[in-house]
Amino acid sequence: MALSYRCGKLLALNTQRHFHLSLNAYQSLSSKSPALSRIFCCWRTQRQVTQLWTSRTWFRGFRSRKNQVEEPSGIQSEQVSLLRPFLYTFAVCGASFTGAMVLNYENMRRVFQELQSGSKQDAESPFKKRSQKAIGFRDHLNSMWSSLSNGQKLVLGIVAANMGVFLLWRIPSLQSTMLRYFSSAAKHPLPSMTLSSFSHISFLHLFVNMYVLWSFASVGVNMFGMEQFGAFYLSAATFSSLTSIACIRLLRRPMSVSVGASGAIMALIGAVCVRYPNAQLSIAFVGEIFPHSFSADTGMKCLIAFDLLGLVLGWKFLDHAGHLGGMLFGLLYTKYGSKYVWGNREKIMRWWHNIRGKP
Incomplete structure (x- = not known):
């Protein structure tokens, strides 16, 4: 691990040294050879991608929400506008819940047709x-x-999507595309705010996130139902990316990219804990060695305190802003959103019914 770190640093230093030498030669020859100019520009672009990729600290360890990686220093956080990420988040939330309401109508319609036709x-x-x-x-x-229960089926689909994205990261020819569209940063395309929640930097990162998701998903599905849970998960993932970008912008922190499903998972944990505050929880795997338990309310408060401390002190090991954003979304939606958003789905369902016509 230490050897890999030294090799990575040595590669970066050598690349930088050769780059400056080549730059001097290029400046003297580019005016004479346009072809050489085009070749050098292509090489320079590839070098920037390679330097960014080799700077990704694969050996820093597990990070529960997102792995933060500094981008080239030329990108300034104060130049980033929050309007576009905010509008994108609003659009994703609206589209997710509208789609979930339509799907809920279609499922009810299917059940009605089965009953009407006397299906077994x-x-x-x-x-x-x-x-x-x-x-x-x-x-x-x-x-x-x-x-399998409905919750298990849904979470298996999410796990499969995360595993598929994890394998795509291992294809060298796709790494620049994956970095652009499957890692969240203010300068990346807006869909990366959602797609980054399906990316994981290491197998340990993937395993722990999926284990926690599996542990809480069945409870979440029982709380919300299949359709509402799916919209909740996607919206929470996008909202957590928004809070991460906003934190970098408002606190003038160095620009970074981040990946991981922990923002959505923190929202799920917050929703379960606020709905069942007296439920007894324990830390995964540790409980097998040191039996213990604590209330869901206590665990939630400890998580919030930990991420607040990390945000104030500027810890870079975790994306604490993303964690807090996910937790905030879970708490607010469970207390208010489920009632005022999903509770008023009849208007959307009636509108869709008029489009579809009678069964």
């Missing part, structure tokens, strides 16, 4: 499949899938 399929949930005799491997998988 289970009408309790449109996601449950008809039980069949296991004939082959495919039927066995179908049986296993049918035995």
Whole structure:
């Protein structure tokens, strides 16, 4: 690990030394050779991407929300406007919940049609499949899938998406694209604010986040329902990226990029803890060695205090602003949003019903 660090630094120093030498030669020859000028510009662009990629500290350790990596010093945080990220976050939240309401209508419509047609399929949930005799491997998988709860099915889909993105990061030819669209930063395209929540810097980072998500997702789905939970997750992920970017802008911190699902997970933890404050929790894996438990309310307050301390002291190991943004979203939505947003979904469902017509 230490050897990798030294090698990375040595590579960066050598690259920088050769770059300055090549720059002097380029300035003297570029006027004589336009082709050389184009080649050098392409090499310089590749060098910037390579230097940024090699500066990513893969060996700094696990970071629960996002891994922060400093971008080239030429980018100044004070030049970044918060208007576009704010409008994008508002659009994602609106589109997510509108889509969830439409999906909720479609699921209810499907159940009604099944009941009306006298189908023998289970009408309790449109996601449950008809039980069949296991004939082959495919039927066995179908049986296993049918035995899962709605929350488990949803979280498995999220886990699969995170694993897919994790594998894409390992393809060298895609790294510049992944860095641009799957890591959140103020200068990156706006969709990166959402897509970064599916990126993880290491397998440990991915494993811990997905383990915590799996632990809380079933409770969250029982609280919100499948459709509302999906909208909640995407909106929380985007909102946490907004708070991270806003913190860098307002506190004039060095520009950085970040990845990880912990913003959405912190929102889920906050929602569960505020709904069930007396539920008993324990730290994963530690409880097997040192039996312990604490109330959900106590755990939530400790997480908030830890991230506030990290934000004030400027700790760079975690994206504390993203954590706090996710927690804030979870608390506010559970207390108010679920009632005033999802509780008024009838208007959207009626509008969609008029478009679809009678079943």
